Amino acid sequence: MTTVVKGVKLRLYPNQKQTGQLWQLFGNDRFVWNQMLAMAQKRYENNPKSQFANEYDMNYLLKPLKQEYPFLKASDATSLLVVNHNLALAFKNLFQQRGGHPRFKSRHNAKQAYTGRSTCVVEAKRRLRLPKIGSIRTSKTSQLRDAKIKRYTISHDATGRYYLSLQVETEVHDLPKTHQSVGLDMGVANLAIGSNGVKHGTFNARWLEKQATLWQSKFSRRRHQATVTMRQWNHNHKLSKLVLNDYQNWQRARMVKARYQAKIANQRKDYLHKLTTDLVSQYDVIVIEDLKTKNLMHNHHLAKSIANASWYQFRTMLEYKCAWYGKQLVVVSAKNTSRICSACGHNDGAKPLAIREWTCSGCRTHHDRDINAAVNILNRGLKAIG
Numbered sequence: 001m002t003t004v005v006k007g008v009k010l011r012l013y014p015n016q017k018q019t020g021q022l023w024q025l026f027g028n029d030r031f032v033w034n035q036m037l038a039m040a041q042k043r044y045e046n047n048p049k050s051q052f053a054n055e056y057d058m059n060y061l062l063k064p065l066k067q068e069y070p071f072l073k074a075s076d077a078t079s080l081l082v083v084n085h086n087l088a089l090a091f092k093n094l095f096q097q098r099g100g101h102p103r104f105k106s107r108h109n110a111k112q113a114y115t116g117r118s119t120c121v122v123e124a125k126r127r128l129r130l131p132k133i134g135s136i137r138t139s140k141t142s143q144l145r146d147a148k149i150k151r152y153t154i155s156h157d158a159t160g161r162y163y164l165s166l167q168v169e170t171e172v173h174d175l176p177k178t179h180q181s182v183g184l185d186m187g188v189a190n191l192a193i194g195s196n197g198v199k200h201g202t203f204n205a206r207w208l209e210k211q212a213t214l215w216q217s218k219f220s221r222r223r224h225q226a227t228v229t230m231r232q233w234n235h236n237h238k239l240s241k242l243v244l245n246d247y248q249n250w251q252r253a254r255m256v257k258a259r260y261q262a263k264i265a266n267q268r269k270d271y272l273h274k275l276t277t278d279l280v281s282q283y284d285v286i287v288i289e290d291l292k293t294k295n296l297m298h299n300h301h302l303a304k305s306i307a308n309a310s311w312y313q314f315r316t317m318l319e320y321k322c323a324w325y326g327k328q329l330v331v332v333s334a335k336n337t338s339r340i341c342s343a344c345g346h347n348d349g350a351k352p353l354a355i356r357e358w359t360c361s362g363c364r365t366h367h368d369r370d371i372n373a374a375v376n377i378l379n380r381g382l383k384a385i386g
């Protein structure tokens with residue numbers, strides 16, 4: 001039995017009053033961030049040799065800031081400390097040349113969020129109690145059973161929905177041993193092909209992807225239209241200026257597009273979860289290739305980038321699930337796995353990707369290209385662990 005940390009994301013369904021409150025709190029965090037950043041910049045302008053304000057200094061400034069701007073008292077106080085912590089971190093990264101200069105935040109950003117370190121309490125199957133917000137309707141809280149929640153993030157993104165993200169400690173148990181091993185060859189048409197010949201298809205959501213592309217182009221077109229009419233309006237009306245966000249039609253396209261994209265990402269994630277859970281319960285040793293060394297030069301760019309996203313997620317899931325459930329993941333070099341004959345070890349040379357089957361010129365074994373590669377991967381992995 002091991003204790004592990006899992007990320008849990010729930011939908012939030014705030015009522016009208018809570019929606020107003022949430023936007024106030026998003027705004028408060030943004031306000032503190034922008035104030036602290038402005039102060040740090042002023043300080044630097046006055047004396048370039050001065051250190052940027054550290055977290056402790058910034059926390060000290062919160063008290064006078066709250067007196068000057070009483071609306072900040074509506075916030076979960078810990079969320080303002082998290083803002084300072086993140087800003088201090090951003091400065092630290094800047095000075096260690098690991099990140100760019102921290103930027104001012106705008107209320108027009110598609111994503112709004114705040115993070116607090118206070119406790120949230122599960123009240124019912126679909127209800128939580130959040131600091132300052134009170135009792136709020138959520139999606140199913142069953143994953144949070146007995147968990148103590150000490151850090152939470154509330155966000156609103158381009159889909160127009162509200163979410164609550166939590167890190168939750170839970171206990172996991174080893175899965176029964178099966179004494180089976182498998183090698184996996186990663187591909188584009190099939191996500192993974194097993195050394196035993198089993199093909200695991202690539203997740204595809206063609207209809208959804210088509211919709212997402214369609215709304216992406218509507219979104220671009222409407223933004224362009226909105227920009228043009230906005231400039232005309234602002235040119236003719238000196239007093240009442242419009243901003244891009246005033247254009248409902250464009251906003252709607254942005255939301256629909258984001259919803260399709262989120263739906264595709266969620267379905268892909270569900271698919272990969274199911275697949276990796278199946279693999280981890282079927283095999284004790286899983287061998288995959290190191291994709292950095294895999295040659296995919298001849299693949300279509302789009303297919304490649306989509307496959308890349310899936311592979312990365314697939315590998316990450318296998319990594320932590322093997323660790324959780326007492327199984328072993330071995331990563332081997334992908335070099336020459338499609339050239340070497342898995343029966344006799346003869347290197348039969350490079351073959352165009354179009355050639356799916358071949359016969360070894362050394363031992364005359366007939367191979368399916370992908371299965372042969374998967375067998376080579378398995379053999380390398382077993383050799384590596386002895």
Ligand SMILES: [Zn+2]
Pocket residue numbers: 341342343344345346360361362363364365
């Ligand atoms: Zn051979």
